[in-house]
Amino acid sequence: MNFDEAFDRLLGHEGGYSNHPSDPGQETMWGVTAKVARANGYLGDMRGLSREKAKQIYRDLYWAPIRADELPEGLRFDVFDAAVNSGVQQAVKWLQRVVGAAPDGVIGPATLRAVAQADALAPARYAGVRLQFMTDQPTWGAFGRGWTRRVAANLVRLEDAHA
Numbered sequence: 001m002n003f004d005e006a007f008d009r010l011l012g013h014e015g016g017y018s019n020h021p022s023d024p025g026q027e028t029m030w031g032v033t034a035k036v037a038r039a040n041g042y043l044g045d046m047r048g049l050s051r052e053k054a055k056q057i058y059r060d061l062y063w064a065p066i067r068a069d070e071l072p073e074g075l076r077f078d079v080f081d082a083a084v085n086s087g088v089q090q091a092v093k094w095l096q097r098v099v100g101a102a103p104d105g106v107i108g109p110a111t112l113r114a115v116a117q118a119d120a121l122a123p124a125r126y127a128g129v130r131l132q133f134m135t136d137q138p139t140w141g142a143f144g145r146g147w148t149r150r151v152a153a154n155l156v157r158l159e160d161a162h163a
Contacts, residue, residue, distance in 0.1 A: 003063050006077050007055050010084060012153075017047050030054035031084060036061065058084065066092060067107045071115060074123045078154050082130050085150070094129045098122050127151050 001009075014031025027034045029049040037049055040057050062083040063069075068076050075095065082091035089105035096103040099122060101114040115122075134140065134147045 001073060001077055003059055003068070006063070006068070006080050007058055009077065010058065010081060011051075014084070032057050062088060065107075067112070070107075070112055072118070074120070075115065075118070075126060077157070078123055078126050078130075081150070081154060082126075085147070086130070086133070090133070091130075094126060094133070097129060098125045124155065127155050 011030060014028075016029065018028045027046045029037070029046045030051060032049060032054050034046050036057060037046065037053070040053075040060070042049055042053055063080055065088045066079050066083050068080050071079060079091050079095050082094060085091075092107055092111070093103040093105045095101075095107075095115065096105075096111055099111070099114040099118045101111040131148065131151050134151075140147075
């Protein structure tokens with residue numbers, strides 16, 4: 001899966017405009033928070049954030065830092081999706097835990113070596129670690145069902161890829 005495919009799939013999880021009162025990210029468009037949009041040069045109304053600007057933000061702030069192009073196909077989207085949903089450092093620490101690398105939150109040569117040696121169950125373990133973390137979040141009551149569906153959709157995709 002390349003970035004363009006991952007971005008299109010991610011938007012299936014993120015949707016369009018949202019301003020949920022329980023969301024700590026507050027106002028979002030395409031899953032990009034107003035704070036992140038502003039920090040990346042967008043000053044307009046969030047409903048007007050273009051798909052292309054969101055795509056650039058996702059590539060620069062999430063895809064590139066997790067070195068997605070260097071991750072195995074079975075983990076690439078899951079780590080990207082988790083980085084968007086829970087932050088790059090957290091997503092990388094989960095990956096490092098799953099593959100037995102030091103959990104420093106940065107993908108370097110040691111993490112890439114460990115990932116390359118990971119077994120076929122690593123993506124399922126990644127989903128489990130991610131979901132376990134989410135259940136402890138104070139916003140679980142408001143967003144837990146959606147988060148569970150998000151992770152489940154990733155697992156179904158994983159199963160379909162191995163069928």
